[in-house]
Amino acid sequence: MNLTRAGARLQVLLGHLGRPSAPTIVAQPVSGLASPASFQPEQFQYTLDNNVLTLEQRKFYEENGFLVIKNLVSDDDIQRFRAEFERICREEVKPPGIVIMRDVALTKQDYMPSDRMVSKIQDFQEDEELFRYCLLPEILKYVECFTGPNIMALHGMLINKPPDVGKKTSRHPFHQDLHYFPIRPSNLIVCAWTAMEHIDRNNGCLVVLPGTHKGTLKPHDYPKWEGGVNKMYHGIQDYDPNSPRVHLVMEKGDTVFFHPLLIHGSGRNKTQGFRKAISCHFGSSDCQYIDVSGTSQENIAREVVEMAEKKYGFQGFMDFKDTWIFRSRLVKGERINI
Ligand SMILES: CC(C)CC(=O)SCCNC(=O)CCNC(=O)[C@H](O)C(C)(C)COP(=O)(O)OP(=O)(O)OC[C@H]1O[C@@H](n2cnc3c(N)ncnc32)[C@H](O)[C@@H]1OP(=O)(O)O
Ligand SMILES: Nc1ncnc2c1ncn2[C@@H]1O[C@H](COP(=O)(O)OP(=O)(O)OP(=O)(O)O)[C@@H](O)[C@H]1O
Ligand SMILES: O=C(O)CCC(=O)C(=O)O
Ligand SMILES: [Fe+2]
Ligand SMILES: [Mg+2]
Structure with missing residues (x-):
């Protein structure tokens, strides 16, 4: 049975009250004689009740903080995202709000409108063709397992x-x-996060530290890399270098869903091709904005607000929260808090 709206709300409310959500009793596979241990109620913290994830997938996400679904997005859709990306890079279309980033190593070169100059585009919510990614039913079906039915991109x-x-x-x-x-x-x-082509360690796959979603938000800052660091690519300073890493090798269309506390990064691209992936963060509209003053997020808040003031040309009127209000769009259900 799908999670009801009331059920999701209740779960959110309980979360806000700092209580664990109601225990979910799940039938355990029983082999041979059932021992009392087989009927221990199971507590799920990171996934909601739904009929989409198998018990095995659900347990995997709970334990690891990510889940790869093979072959989720069609070749046809990926081709359309690629074509639109190229149109944006060639400046044939200029969707409002879009941010076009170059790799920091190339910023001193003369700019030519070409996909070979662009390392990332962000904030494509006003581009109906790319925003289709955030509306794909096959994506939202999984997203709902984590956010519940009221979904903001x-x-x-x-x-x-x-x-x-x-x-x-x-x-x-x-x-x-x-x-x-x-x-x-x-x-x-x-x-x-969906691979738009085969991605492995050669072209810089996602690298995750499984289970780190169970920890807390760590302080982030620019890494002290000699060759330079891209704007806003903050990193964790004190991660455990011995923590096991998993390199996610993915095929075109494969999609990984991951928790926002999961520690991840991506390695260098040693090939001559531009490695492509499309992604969206989703949140329940039942979430709340928080004030990050006095927290480790103050540094990024300051940077983002400065950037937004530069981009939109007015100063002193915006805080970190407002920059997100601008960008988020409802994709399913009702807009509640955020
Ligand atoms: C979960 C998720 C949210 C995680 C993330 O997204 S992490 C990454 C987030 N990154 C961002 O949001 C970056 C947003 N980027 C931008 O706003 C822009 O691309 C900018 C970096 C400001 C550059 O834009 P723009 O001003 O149009 O470009 P310009 O070519 O005129 O350059 C202005 C000055 O910025 C420098 N710049 C451009 N690109 C980069 C770069 N990649 N890294 C570091 N510095 C850069 C550029 O050299 C120039 O500097 P000056 O010549 O003025 O000293
Ligand atoms: N000093 C560092 N601080 C923070 N993150 C780092 C640092 N060095 C590497 N990383 C991150 O580690 C991850 C992958 O590193 P890893 O060495 O496992 O693979 P790779 O760099 O992709 O491939 P290879 O080691 O084969 O060159 C990336 O996410 C990268 O950004
Ligand atoms: O290299 C990638 O595709 C991952 C990027 C990423 O983790 C991010 O932008 O937050
Ligand atoms: Fe990330
Ligand atoms: Mg390396």
């Missing part, structure tokens, strides 16, 4: 990881996406 990105020019600037340092979001509770936020 918080932030879209198409990442075009460039060939590394030798300075390792194509890497994305280990980070937790929650650092960028003044939104809670974190368990009602999830990222969907």
Whole structure:
């Protein structure tokens, strides 16, 4: 049975009150004689009751903080996202609000409108063609397992990881996406990230530290990398270098859903191709904005507000929260708080 709206609300409310959500009793596979241990009620913290995830998938996400669904997005859709990305890079269309980023190693080169100059586009919520990604029923079906039925698309990105020019600037340092979001509770936020081609360690796959979603939000800052670091690519300073890493090798259309506290990054692109992925962060509209003053998120809040003031040309009227209000769009259910 699908999670009812009231059920999701209750779960959110209980979350706000700082209580664990109601225990969910799940039938355990029983082999041979049932021992009392087989009937222990199971507590799920990071997933909601739904009939989409198998028990095995649900337990995997609970334990690891991510879940890969193979072959979820069609070749046809990926081709359309690619074509639209190229149109945007060639400046044939200029969707309002879009941010076009270059790799920091290439910023001093003369700009030519070409997809070979672009490392990432962000904030494509006003581009109806790319925003289709955030509306795909096959994506939302899984998103709902984490957010419940009232779903906001918080932030879209198409990442075009460039060939590394030798300075390792194509890497994305280990980070937790929650650092960028003044939104809670974190368990009602999830990222969907879809490989637009075969991605492995050669072209810079996602690298995750399984289970780190169970920890807290860590302080982030620019890594001290000699070759330079891209704007806003904050990283965790004190992650455990011995913590086991999983390199996510993915095929075109495969999609990983991951928790915003999961520590992840991506390695350098050692190929000559531009490695492409499309992603969106989703959150329940039952979430709340938080004030990040006095927290480790103050540094990113300041940077984002400065950037937004520059982009929209007015100063002193916006806070971190407002920059997210601008960008988020309802994709399913009702808009409640955020
Ligand atoms: C969970 C999720 C939210 C996680 C993330 O998204 S992490 C990454 C987030 N990153 C961002 O949001 C970055 C947003 N980017 C931007 O706003 C822009 O691309 C900018 C970096 C400001 C550059 O834009 P724009 O001003 O149009 O470009 P310009 O070519 O005129 O450059 C202005 C000055 O910025 C420098 N710049 C451009 N691109 C980068 C870069 N990638 N890294 C570091 N510095 C950069 C550029 O060299 C120039 O500097 P000056 O020549 O003025 O000293
Ligand atoms: N000093 C660092 N601080 C933070 N993150 C780092 C640092 N060095 C590497 N990383 C991150 O580690 C992850 C992958 O590193 P890893 O060495 O496992 O693979 P790779 O760099 O993709 O491939 P290879 O090691 O084969 O060159 C990336 O997410 C990268 O951004
Ligand atoms: O390299 C990637 O595609 C991952 C990017 C990422 O984690 C992010 O932008 O938050
Ligand atoms: Fe990330
Ligand atoms: Mg490496």
